Amino acid sequence: MRLRHYPYTLELAHAFTIATSSRTTTPAVLVELEHDGITGYGEAAMPPYLGESQESAARFLNLFDAAAVTDPFKLEEILPRIDALAPGNTAAKAALDIALHDWIGKKLGVPWHRIWGLDPAKTPVTSFTIGLDTAEVVRQKTREAAPYKIIKVKLGRDTDRMMIEAIRSVTATPITVDANQGWTDRNEALKKIEWLATQGVLFIEQPMPKAQLDDTAWLRERSPLPLIADESCQRLADVARLRGVFDGINIKLMKCTGLREAHRMITLARALGLKVMLGCMTETSCAISAAAQLSPLVDWADLDGAVLIKNDCFDGATIVDGRITLSNQPGIGAVKRPG
Known part of the structure; x- marks a missing residue:
């Protein structure tokens, strides 16, 4: 399996203000996992209060040895290993989880619902x-x-x-x-x-x-x-x-x-x-x-x-x-x- 990831900045239609902060953009990292000619897509969206950034997500994603994944269907083995790579980083972990689910559904030819x-x-x-x-x-x-x-x-x-x-x-x-x-x-x-x-x-x-x-x-x-x-x-x-x-x-x-x-x-x-x-x-x-x-x-x-x-x-x-x-x-x- 091959992993690619790159930063992407989400541009909001209106300034978004909550009780504790305001912003006009949200940093994100988009993920692609490719195997057997199929690409699964994932995303880490990281509003500031999550404590993650494009840089921290990239560092975490680089810890994941995608080449070691020979059977993407083994989610119950792969995802706990990803979770154990480092504490926190929940959005970066979600990006890999989403991409793996996307790959499996595409391989089977059906949506996850x-x-x-x-x-x-x-x-x-x-x-x-x-x-x-x-x-x-x-x-x-x-x-x-x-x-x-x-x-x-x-x-x-x-x-x-x-x-x-x-x-x-x-x-x-x-x-x-x-x-x-x-x-x-x-x-x-x-x-x-x-x-x-x-x-x-x-x-x-x-x-x-x-x-x-x-x-x-x-x-x-x-x-x-x-x-x-x-x-x-x-x-x-x-x-x-x-x-x-x-x-x-x-x-x-x-x-x-x-x-x-x-x-x-x-x-x-x-x-x-x-x-x-x-x-x-x-x-x-x-x-x-x-x-x-x-x-x-x-x-x-x-x-x-x-x-x-x-x-x-x-x-x-x-x-x-x-x-x-x-x-x-x-x-x-x-x-x-x-x-």
Whole structure:
């Protein structure tokens, strides 16, 4: 097997602002694994808070001895070895995981949702994300989100009420809220959630800092809306300890090292009675299409990462009438655009 990787900078259509940061680009590394005349594609998308960079991803990928892989089907041997190469580097690990899954699906001639036995008609609607901004820009972005059935809004600063009121001045579309750990006082958080429950909000994602699990559990007991873990839930080992603290978890390939672990996290969450959300970073249609293969298994999806960028270099899963639509392309369902 031959490995190729190269940096790629994702250019956002709008500045993306959350409670802790703002950016207009996202660094990424694109991966190709070639074997028997077939190329599998993967992607590491790395917003700054992940702690990874194009340079760190390249260093990690260079640790992987692709030439030693003689049978790419042996995922249960290959992927644990990749995970053990170095701590962290979850996005870089996800890029290799995605590329291996893509190669296997292409070799078999079928998409992964079929390999998992999933019904593509059961994909959920996906939300459209609106970052923190001025009321005027929020209203503009809300109008752009008209085809979507759910709007996801970033909160966590002192503009929370303005953000919601700006959206509600334009649309009655249901909203999900991501506070990105922005609320640090549980009593204030409860007051915010009680008000949000009157504004057509479906659930709250990561209301409090990930270190404040006791406060979050207190909040969950009193909250009129479900609480979903994001920063508190990175990998499989995190899932069980979040039972009783959150009502559900948000799984992202870039956090959990890819499709293999994401599938296991969904299975465990279901066994524990937790709801499941499938999320993303700003990503090309490579990583988005990979995550979309799992989407028939989840309650909610936030897979709008590719529509938030201006320079997508792949075609893949699409959003039709607000719903994720899977193609019959083999592998992860993504095709690299020429050029």
